[in-house]
Amino acid sequence: MSHEQGSGPVTEDLAAFIAGSRREDVPDDVRHEARRSLVNFFACALGGCRDAFVNSATHVLTCFGSAGTATVIGRRQSADVLTAAFLNAASANVFDFDDTHPRTIIHPTAPVAAALLAFAESSPLSGRDLLHALVLGMEAECRIGNAVSPEHYRRGWHITSTCGVFGAAVAVSKAIGLPRERIVWALGNASAQAGGLLETLGSMAKSVSVGNAARNGVVAALLAQAGVFGPQRPLEGTYGFLRVFGPEPDAGRVTEGLGHTWEAALNTYKPYPCGIVLSPVLDACLALRSAHQLDADRIARVEITAHPLLRERTDRVHPVSGREAQVSAQHAVAVALTRGKAGLAEFSDACANDAGLRALREGVAFVEDPQRPVESATLTVRLRDGATLEHRVDEPRGSTARPLTDADLESKLRDLVEYGGSQCDAARLAHAIWHIEDADDAAGVVRLAAG
Amino acid sequence: MSHEQGSGPVTEDLAAFIAGSRREDVPDDVRHEARRSLVNFFACALGGCRDAFVNSATHVLTCFGSAGTATVIGRRQSADVLTAAFLNAASANVFDFDDTHPRTIIHPTAPVAAALLAFAESSPLSGRDLLHALVLGMEAECRIGNAVSPEHYRRGWHITSTCGVFGAAVAVSKAIGLPRERIVWALGNASAQAGGLLETLGSMAKSVSVGNAARNGVVAALLAQAGVFGPQRPLEGTYGFLRVFGPEPDAGRVTEGLGHTWEAALNTYKPYPCGIVLSPVLDACLALRSAHQLDADRIARVEITAHPLLRERTDRVHPVSGREAQVSAQHAVAVALTRGKAGLAEFSDACANDAGLRALREGVAFVEDPQRPVESATLTVRLRDGATLEHRVDEPRGSTARPLTDADLESKLRDLVEYGGSQCDAARLAHAIWHIEDADDAAGVVRLAAG
Numbered sequence: 092m093s094h095e096q097g098s099g100p101v102t103e104d105l106a107a108f109i110a111g112s113r114r115e116d117v118p119d120d121v122r123h124e125a126r127r128s129l130v131n132f133f134a135c136a137l138g139g140c141r142d143a144f145v146n147s148a149t150h151v152l153t154c155f156g157s158a159g160t161a162t163v164i165g166r167r168q169s170a171d172v173l174t175a176a177f178l179n180a181a182s183a184n185v186f187d188f189d190d191t192h193p194r195t196i197i198h199p200t201a202p203v204a205a206a207l208l209a210f211a212e213s214s215p216l217s218g219r220d221l222l223h224a225l226v227l228g229m230e231a232e233c234r235i236g237n238a239v240s241p242e243h244y245r246r247g248w249h250i251t252s253t254c255g256v257f258g259a260a261v262a263v264s265k266a267i268g269l270p271r272e273r274i275v276w277a278l279g280n281a282s283a284q285a286g287g288l289l290e291t292l293g294s295m296a297k298s299v300s301v302g303n304a305a306r307n308g309v310v311a312a313l314l315a316q317a318g319v320f321g322p323q324r325p326l327e328g329t330y331g332f333l334r335v336f337g338p339e340p341d342a343g344r345v346t347e348g349l350g351h352t353w354e355a356a357l358n359t360y361k362p363y364p365c366g367i368v369l370s371p372v373l374d375a376c377l378a379l380r381s382a383h384q385l386d387a388d389r390i391a392r393v394e395i396t397a398h399p400l401l402r403e404r405t406d407r408v409h410p411v412s413g414r415e416a417q418v419s420a421q422h423a424v425a426v427a428l429t430r431g432k433a434g435l436a437e438f439s440d441a442c443a444n445d446a447g448l449r450a451l452r453e454g455v456a457f458v459e460d461p462q463r464p465v466e467s468a469t470l471t472v473r474l475r476d477g478a479t480l481e482h483r484v485d486e487p488r489g490s491t492a493r494p495l496t497d498a499d500l501e502s503k504l505r506d507l508v509e510y511g512g513s514q515c516d517a518a519r520l521a522h523a524i525w526h527i528e529d530a531d532d533a534a535g536v537v538r539l540a541a542g
Numbered sequence: 543m544s545h546e547q548g549s550g551p552v553t554e555d556l557a558a559f560i561a562g563s564r565r566e567d568v569p570d571d572v573r574h575e576a577r578r579s580l581v582n583f584f585a586c587a588l589g590g591c592r593d594a595f596v597n598s599a600t601h602v603l604t605c606f607g608s609a610g611t612a613t614v615i616g617r618r619q620s621a622d623v624l625t626a627a628f629l630n631a632a633s634a635n636v637f638d639f640d641d642t643h644p645r646t647i648i649h650p651t652a653p654v655a656a657a658l659l660a661f662a663e664s665s666p667l668s669g670r671d672l673l674h675a676l677v678l679g680m681e682a683e684c685r686i687g688n689a690v691s692p693e694h695y696r697r698g699w700h701i702t703s704t705c706g707v708f709g710a711a712v713a714v715s716k717a718i719g720l721p722r723e724r725i726v727w728a729l730g731n732a733s734a735q736a737g738g739l740l741e742t743l744g745s746m747a748k749s750v751s752v753g754n755a756a757r758n759g760v761v762a763a764l765l766a767q768a769g770v771f772g773p774q775r776p777l778e779g780t781y782g783f784l785r786v787f788g789p790e791p792d793a794g795r796v797t798e799g800l801g802h803t804w805e806a807a808l809n810t811y812k813p814y815p816c817g818i819v820l821s822p823v824l825d826a827c828l829a830l831r832s833a834h835q836l837d838a839d840r841i842a843r844v845e846i847t848a849h850p851l852l853r854e855r856t857d858r859v860h861p862v863s864g865r866e867a868q869v870s871a872q873h874a875v876a877v878a879l880t881r882g883k884a885g886l887a888e889f890s891d892a893c894a895n896d897a898g899l900r901a902l903r904e905g906v907a908f909v910e911d912p913q914r915p916v917e918s919a920t921l922t923v924r925l926r927d928g929a930t931l932e933h934r935v936d937e938p939r940g941s942t943a944r945p946l947t948d949a950d951l952e953s954k955l956r957d958l959v960e961y962g963g964s965q966c967d968a969a970r971l972a973h974a975i976w977h978i979e980d981a982d983d984a985a986g987v988v989r990l991a992a993g
Contacts, residue, residue, distance in 0.1 A: 144770060147765060147768040147769050147770050148765065148768075150768055151761070151765055151768050155608055155622040155624045156622070157605070157606055157607055157609075171607070172606055173606045174606075246786060246789075247780070247781035247785065247786035252734075279742060279747040282739055282741065282742065282747070283739060283742045283747045283750040283754075284751065284754060285737050285739075286734065288736075288776070288781055288782065288786055289786075290730075290733065290776055290779040290781040290786075291733065291734045291772055291773055293773070294772045294773045295771050295772065296731050296733070296734045296770065296771070296772035297734065299731050299734040299761075299762075299765065300735065303734075303735060303758075311750075313602045314602055314746075317598040317599075317602050318594070319595060319598050319747065319750070320745055320747070321742055321746065322747065324741070328741040329741070330739055330740035331741040332739065335698035335699065335739055335740075
């Protein structure tokens with residue numbers, strides 16, 4: 092079915108790169124970004140581990156799995172490797188609080204790390220090899236995403252799932268040590284399993300495709316190891332992933348600059364569990380509250396001056412669910428000024444329905460400024476005593492220009508461990524992740540995150 | 543994410559139909575066609591059960607499953623329900639010898655029957671209810687296929703897999719007895735898992751997506767039962783299955799005439815394990831050989847008069863693999879005239895490389911006749927003694943106009959049981975399928991097909 096199509100043998104070149112990559116070929120900063128991605132991954136998974144979807148899926152899927160050999164993050168019960176990969180990816184992504192590759196808006200770590208960590212509990216894998224495989228999996232995933240962006244997402248594909256399965260397959264293939272030819276097969280087996288629709292966002296079904304991306308990536312690699320071959324050009328073939336899911340792909344972006352530029356190093360992390368456009372608003376709220384010991388009772392009204400996109404996306408005066416609260420500027424302002432926090436608890440169903448926030452939400456107004464970049468916002472707080480406080484943010488926390496620090500990520504981990512209620516030792520886990528390349532057995536790290 | 547789009551609430555109407563359907567609403571002929579589909583399903587699965595893909599996938603997937611509670615057709619080892627669903631669907635489809643819904647070219651039974659039969663081994667289900675659920679699953683699958691055809695396949699989707707997951711989800715939802723609302727959820731959970739690419743045809747990776755269609759359909763229904771909800775319009779929503787996979791869907795075809803016209807009754811069955819365009823050629827070969835006790839040594843040359851499409855698709859004088867042999871007219875003619883048979887053994891790798899067929903293959907010529915319908919072919923055999931034999935076929939066996947008889951299907955079952963080597967009792971199995979509506983426990987039927 093596959094034919095030459097102008098671009099080079101993209102799948103084969105990618106597979107050759109993966110097979111040939113040595114740990115020392117990966118620059119230090121890229122490896123450090125991968126460690127940061129892992130800290131953020133565990134934070135999100137430990138925060139999401141008792142979400143209703145994860146509870147239901149654990150109940151259903153563990154009925155069919157073998158006796159647990161792999162950790163389900165944040166939970167007492169362990170599971171078989173495939174089910175653990177599914178559940179851990181779903182937990183890490185369930186609140187959309189995980190990482191973002193800005194060019195594609197893939198959440199890259201959840202499918203890849205979940206696949207690798209579960210695999211590491213069934214087959215010996217050093218921390219160095221795990222981190223190396225993680226980098227390569229994320230690299231493949233984001234590059235395949237680049238080749239189909241932006242049309243792929245715009246048409247309705249949930250890109251984290253559709254590309255995540257390739258990342259997971261590549262990572263596990265590298266962890267196994269598959270040769271080039273079998274990595275092509277693994278990519279073919281992954282292509283047969285790519286799926287996930289934007290229509291499911293906002294429903295639990297979203298997590299089904301994210302969990303599958305991790306699980307099916309493991310299956311794709313293990314089948315390739317067992318001799319299951321795919322087509323020669325699962326990516327660039329006439330009826331391969333890029334053209335069918337593209338639909339106007341730039342196949343060359345999969346391999347362009349491979350080994351020289353690193354997409355995996357471009358990862359970003361969210362400081363707040365809500366729409367990314369709200370980041371500058373929340374930064375400003377928390378800064379003003381902290382600087383002026385603001386008490387919500389003193390506030391008469393609030394103006395947000397920002398690009399019109401902010402109003403378009405987040406004008407929801409009284410959200411009734413956590414999901415709606417995550418895209419409500421009025422809620423974000425009211426809760427951050429009132430509580431001085433903007434974590435998962437502040438964007439929960441319960442908090443969305445907190446009557447104490449109603450008055451302040453109603454006092455929030457948008458001032459549109461089409462000249463502003465979308466990352467910028469100014470918060471103007473008018474106090475009952477006539478005073479006015481103002482704070483402008485041009486580079487919000489968590490953006491590429493102002494990334495979360497390592498300490499921020501550790502703090503996110505602590506907060507989310509507490510939110511998730513697993514009683515895992517966040518400090519010990521963080522230490523293990525920062526030093527994962529010293530670990531003889533990578534599985535030891537994920538076991539620290541058991542519930 | 544989903545919005546009104548002109549067409550009615552397709553998913554909801556479909557779910558309401560499924561939830562409300564009573565067994566007695568399904569006409570006798572439709573139920574009989576479902577029994578015929580099951581005979582053909584078991585035949586193909588018993589023929590494919592020891593294929594290399596099935597061997598490898600069994601090896602990989604049973605490592606992670608719980609102790610076997612569900613039959614893997616034709617094999618000694620049992621498996622967990624999800625793995626059994628995967629393996630049985632893969633076996634039934636691996637040789638593309640299974641059924642065809644002509645409008646969509648979906649192979650409809652493999653994903654749906656495999657899902658239901660595995661489910662029936664974990665949860666009590668009568669034969670009547672299984673057959674009813676099978677009809678409804680196939681009906682949903684083929685109707686969703688109608689709504690996206692022909693563009694969906696043309697763009698590169700493997701429609702058996704992409705639509706099969708919906709069929710499996712619907713069938714298991716009905717078997718569980720889910721109410722309308724949860725069938726909508728099951729369809730949403732299925733939409734998150736739809737996938738499968740034409741690029742993988744001709745490779746083992748094809749079977750990954752077919753197996754997943756069955757497995758993931760079971761998961762979709764069980765998750766819905768456990769409270770995992772999807773979007774309200776997973777089919778017709780803006781970013782739902784029909785538009786994203788369409789890409790020019792006719793959503794109304796999902797529900798048009800539901801309960802009055804039955805797509806499930808339009809199923810057809812292949813008499814030969816090769817490209818469907820070769821059916822009239824093989825019919826003619828077998829008829830001539832049998833009528834004239836033809837010995838291959840007496841044949842000088844052979845002409846096939848047919849629509850030019852036949853030559854386009856099947857002009858391969860010396861195929862080197864079973865897969866190539868399946869689309870080689872020269873091979874088909876040579877092997878059928880020489881052996882008087884055209885079963886899986888005649889389209890195997892070994893047979894493709896049988897040197898004894900070379901001379902006769904080289905004596906086969908195409909005569910193009912653009913006036914002919916594609917279903918028609920005339921075979922002209924020129925003997926060494928100067929005589930000429932001719933046979934014309936206008937309605938090949940297995941076509942809608944000349945369907946395989948019940949006896950033909952039983953004979954296919956016998957042949958494929960023998961080919962697969964499972965030593966299952968074909969006569970007993972056939973009897974159980976024809977009388978499945980009398981069975982209190984449908985699982986008893988699939989257990990007759992254990993290896």
